[in-house]
Amino acid sequence: MSKPVVAIVGRPNVGKSTLFNALAGEMISIVKDTPGVTRDRIYAEVSWLDKNFTLIDTGGIEPDSSDVILSQMRDQAQIAIDTADVIIFITDVRQGLVDSDSKVADMLRRSKKPVVLVVNKVDSFSKFMPDVYEFYNLGIGDPVPVSAASRLGIGDMLDEVVKYFPEHDSEEEEDERPRIAIVGKPNVGKSSIINKLLGKNRVIVSDIAGTTRDAIDTAIVHDGKEYVFIDTAGLRRKSKIKEELERYSIIRTVTAVERADIVLVVIDAVEGVTEQDAKIAGIAHERGKGVIIVVNKWDAIEKDNKTVKEYENKVRTVLSYMPYAEIMYVSAETGQRLPKLYDMIDMVIQNQNLRVATGVLNEIMTEAVAMQQPPSDKGKRLKLYYITQVSVKPPTFVIFVNDKELMHFSYTRYLENKIREAFGFKGTSLRFFVRERKEKDQ
Template structure:
């Protein structure tokens, strides 16, 4: 597929154009310059043309070791690998010396360039539009990324630069959120686990836990911007990856701080973007800093994942700097079991995103957890187990009346969800529900994933006859 990068100085509207071309609000947009930091790819569509579109950080003159300098390196890499670059300028504010400097950078890269004059709908933008010719990048294409004006002219410019034959002109299938569809109760035969099916995986955690470093180690390249500064990642970036022949879609997310500490509008947008990625994923890897694990926010993140019904795996990162590893590993596993009873048996892996230590063990834990998350137990086995469980520990009597449990069935997977039929659903307390859930977890090897238990009253087949007779 043709790859097109959107480049330019900060705050010229690159992310707004990116969102318009992909047809979704994927990239964060704000009046504050420098919102985008990482390269964000997406499937773009412009009329009959389909292509890969890449949003990039704004080009800035900065030292290579600074955050802005590392952002610029990411953008220059996007220019090198793209088939074409859309060099955006803001004709409302006019051409700046930075525009002139970066136009020279783009020319030196040697790739094909289309000059895009954004915000052309503004009053008095004609002067800036004419000034854009001085950049020496050809005729500027006047557009309004915010209002969708000039998209036909942009389409013609892309065809003129690359030729119509290189574009995929079929419709692009957009990613859809995973929707859990209940399985009919009369069809409870477990299907074999499909080890070839693509798997969506999100990487979450507190700021500076090493999430982007881990993703870079997986990909084998400096794909994500990293550094000692906390909170570098803002957008939730998705990348494709393959491990042992299986396809993965990985979402690197912004660090999740305590809600009370999230004050700035931009950070609120970043957190909301991370939460959307979490809901879109199947398996969520929670990255904990092994030097300061199990802070309150870490426990909150795991609880959130469990309530969302995602399949969690804990990665204790920075294992390369840990001392007395054997004792520390024992302590971490003990704390995991004690502090996270809602996902008892959750898989934990000691890793180093910096060196790659434990990466294979982490991916095996991800696949095993995904397999458990998709598990199905037949109704026959469930009710044989239920009979033994009730005989060993019957539900408590309430107000002198016994509670009768009729049967149990699994109504869906992802996560495993069970329905218990009982004469008095309101009388089954939280403690007995936990007893049933823990028994299911131990007996059917459903460790480490959320389990949901619903209660319902069986339908009375004679109720309708009673109403008619009365």
Template sequence: MSTRTVVIVGRPTVGKSTLFNRIIGQRRSVVHETAGVTRDRIAEITDWAGHAFQLLDTGGIVPFGEEVSKFDSLVTEIARDAIAEADVVIFMVDGSGGLSTWDDAIAQDLRRSGKPVVLAVNKVEKPSQQYAVHEFYNLGLGDPFAISAMQGLNIGDLLDRVVEGFPTVEIETPCDGRVAIVGRPNVGKSSLLNLLVGRRESLVSDIAGTTRDTVHTDLKWHGKTLRLIDTAGLRRKSRVQEAVEAFCNMRTVRAIEQCDVAVLMIDAANPAVTQDSKIAGLIHDQGKGVVVCFNKWDLVEKDHRTHEQVWADFCREVPFLTYAPWFTLSAETRQRSGRVLETVWEVLEARKQRVETSELNRFLEGVIQRQPPRYHGGGLGKIYFATQVETAPPVFLLSVNNPKWFDRSYLRYLNNRIRETYGFRGSRIFVKTKAH
């Protein structure tokens, strides 16, 4: 069973972000008196009394029929999309300002949605304000909870109601690796997922953006369990026309954060290198394993140079990802599709590789003798000792006389020599320094 989703909604400036921050215990959403500060939906996994749930903060809802800017209309659509995904909605109103026509309009929308609603009357800090709560019964959403998000009053009672019927915190079924299938819209991600699992998990269509949610599928492969994640395509922000597309982007970013290896799918027949480069940058920056697949190879006009040229063009635009294994395929015709999981597993195993400290230092001694550090930043760098401190991704820590005396080019030289010798196929290698 998936984690429950709880959404906080309400008109602008009623205290939604303050409540969100109070529940998760940290300042994650921006809080300000100005309406519209929360522009996007903010999500965080939290728990209460043994019940795990995803909490979403949304921008202020402006009812239809009001004169609003295009931006406010977009924020409202985003909030309504969040309501559609919710298991429980916390509807927040302002107890200090009384019931408004906007509150009534939002309540009507919530009743039509059929979602369970918990009514939170915020900014009730004094006993003398309790009487103001009673007028909110007129919304027809059940008993209101008088709270103060700023002071933390009655938040526990509110959450007790929210998690009624929720399952206790679940233990995720273990797997041998999480694999996110990512790329621009309509590059064939869902077709590849369906091909790999042998059934239609994702809706496949020629319309860009058909997949709205991430789809998790556990796949048995040679006795191993791989968790495959198909995502909505990541669009350029300037092309986000529908409110829901903003969250397709967020889900793709979240999928990359949660995966061990990302399969980056490129449309070989219609490359858009700028956006592909941005997605590749997300994978690289987070140190995830990566496999690059040039899909729709059956649609490409080819000669004897085409195969190598497509990779050369990619590396010219995305020079930081040259360590990635790559191949061409067609999810439509199944051409070379068998290589996907095989290559993913090789990358998963390579990320776990560890170099013994004694071997690493012997290796680096020879590397440094061939090309010692240059004079840089006012001094000559010296490496005393090195060790691999992490795997998945591999991180190597050098104990040196002064980290400032090691420029990026020399650390890149060491990085390249480590990769040449030990492989780490498809995984970024981090080489860091610390003062001895």
């Protein structure tokens, strides 16, 4: 099941970022060596009670004149309507109800998406409540008073938001088909890859009804097995501002990746791997998805016997934080190697769902510890007691130790490499959680 997506929309200076940061709080995990992913924090994982969701901030570029503000807000609202399951529309009690609020409210109301109307900067409920009631005039439900800065009312707001999350349908749960998102910069050939894969199977193409997102889901049957491809290339937006377009495509990438099991990161062979590619791949990495790097337009590259090796080194260097990702060289134009994509997808899915018996894991760990002594600090040495796998997609392990502080990132990485040597786990990231157990708990 993919997590619901919640988007924040509102005028400049009403506190979108303050609210975003209040919700994302400490929960943003900054992946140290993932380039550029968390710098422009557009999205974050948030959990409330037993619900987890992805929060998206649609703002980002603050326009200076009021007519620009309205058109920007409309764009942001459109992004939210396209990609979110629930929309938080944030207004400002001190500025009161503004014309552009009403215009955006109309748009949100027509979209039929659930909207939670939030009135921010209510530092004192007794003092500001009469002003909050004014926002009933927007006609999109009860205003929820909050103060993002002092974190007042945030719980009530989240209660409203999670009310709209879909209950798990039994039908939905049964959809066992692998879901594959095709992501990448504009014009790297995402759509042509899908079209080529569809080529021979044109009869069975069904754009799956009921997907409200702007990503187009296409079911393709290959060798009697059905795969669902999520294409993010559907919408071409005319955008005046390059950053805005980039932000928009990143938001769409996040929502597509969220719904996928495997992510194909498409790179243009001629252009080579870029920082934007690293950013896009980083989203899949952070989300723990299976990753296949698809180098498209391979037919356009002059080759000798060293080409592949050199190219691979370049890709691995830029995407150094995901050494597990598989790389394929294809051409959507000629169809070269595209059928092999399915084998690769099947393999990665198998690895994502692989479970390793606890006994075997502990043997690997004991051996690893014998070969390389755990780190120590001020005379205290790290002891590893026990390791067990707790879930799949991605395979997730918990290691029990005597002192969490001593478990350096590099030692976890060392154990990961040992586990990979034994089981491969190609194409999928692995997650490790370190838990402390005192000596007496043994």
